[in-house]
Amino acid sequence: MPLSPILMQPAYRYGAMTPWGGTRLSDLYGRALPDSRTGESLEVSAIAGLNSRDSDGTPLSELVNKYGKLLVGTKVRGEFPLLLKLIDAKERLSVQVHPDDAYASRNEGKLGKTEAWVILHALPGAELIYGIVPGVNRETLRRASEQGAQVEPLLRRVPVKAGDAFYIPAGTVHAIGAGIVLYEIQQSSDVTYRFYDWERRDRHGNKRALHLVKALDVTKFGEELQPIVPLAVPVDRGTGQRERLFDTGYFLTDRYQDCTDVLLPADPRRFSMLTALSETTLRQPDGKVTVLPAGQTMLLPALGDDLLATGGSFLVSAPQIKD
Numbered sequence: 001m002p003l004s005p006i007l008m009q010p011a012y013r014y015g016a017m018t019p020w021g022g023t024r025l026s027d028l029y030g031r032a033l034p035d036s037r038t039g040e041s042l043e044v045s046a047i048a049g050l051n052s053r054d055s056d057g058t059p060l061s062e063l064v065n066k067y068g069k070l071l072v073g074t075k076v077r078g079e080f081p082l083l084l085k086l087i088d089a090k091e092r093l094s095v096q097v098h099p100d101d102a103y104a105s106r107n108e109g110k111l112g113k114t115e116a117w118v119i120l121h122a123l124p125g126a127e128l129i130y131g132i133v134p135g136v137n138r139e140t141l142r143r144a145s146e147q148g149a150q151v152e153p154l155l156r157r158v159p160v161k162a163g164d165a166f167y168i169p170a171g172t173v174h175a176i177g178a179g180i181v182l183y184e185i186q187q188s189s190d191v192t193y194r195f196y197d198w199e200r201r202d203r204h205g206n207k208r209a210l211h212l213v214k215a216l217d218v219t220k221f222g223e224e225l226q227p228i229v230p231l232a233v234p235v236d237r238g239t240g241q242r243e244r245l246f247d248t249g250y251f252l253t254d255r256y257q258d259c260t261d262v263l264l265p266a267d268p269r270r271f272s273m274l275t276a277l278s279e280t281t282l283r284q285p286d287g288k289v290t291v292l293p294a295g296q297t298m299l300l301p302a303l304g305d306d307l308l309a310t311g312g313s314f315l316v317s318a319p320q321i322k323d
Contacts, residue, residue, distance in 0.1 A: 129157060194215065256315075
């Protein structure tokens with residue numbers, strides 16, 4: 001029997017864990033937040049201590065253990081591979097970088113972290129740190145980072161607006177700027193090395209820990225990434241627009257807009273995750289209808305039903321697989 005779609009209840013990172021967070025996830029999506037500084041909603045997460053849960057309160061890791069390949073798919077191996085977040089940056093995040101799989105495994109015993117962002121809301125003038133300026137080498141970056149604010153002129157700033165998409169492979173120096181709410185799809189990893197935190201201090205006067213040696217170890221130089229240009233993809237059935245935003249070694253993400261009864265076929269090889277950006281209706285073959293409000297995420301099992309989706313805007317991400 002096919003598994004039903006799973007409405008996910010997020011875990012949150014907030015307070016001292018996300019001193020840059022705010023209340024926009026409540027303002028935009030009606031969330032009951034745990035703190036006025038809530039920075040991350042982990043929509044689909046198997047991270048230890050930060051599992052998202054189904055409507056009965058069962059953690060994702062337990063659901064994976066219970067259903068195995070029926071949930072994750074025949075081609076998904078090892079630990080649950082992806083982490084999906086909504087992020088509210090009331091203030092700018094630290095300047096940071098993530099390691100690749102080899103470095104993270106060797107030094108942290110974890111997966112590396114390649115990620116990607118879709119900007120959902122952005123205040124006028126909002127920007128990202130997206131790499132370092134051309135011509136900066138390792139030694140220049142090291143000296144500047146050791147001086148704190150001296151690193152700021154070396155950071156590449158990119159203005160953003162709602163709808164923009166950015167790919168952040170491991171080794172890319174980056175930071176989310178103030179006034180941005182975004183969708184983040186990434187490898188299931190929490191390994192982050194901070195270069196700089198804008199001289200921010202907590203209420204006790206303490207700065208956040210930096211990780212300059214490891215950050216320099218994993219930073220890639222000489223790459224100037226550009227915002228993603230979406231690729232039009234036909235819908236399988238029904239009417240609407242479908243765009244491929246990300247097609248990476250770790251995940252795929254499609255954006256659907258103005259859709260009526262668009263077919264979302266189950267894929268026995270892999271699960272997928274649907275996040276409603278506006279109210280979205282999902283219809284199962286037995287006639288059951290689920291209405292997702294904006295900001296809600298549903299986990300679609302590999303051995304599930306084909307669904308018909310109707311909505312103004314939603315995102316679907318899935319793990320990349322190799323046949």
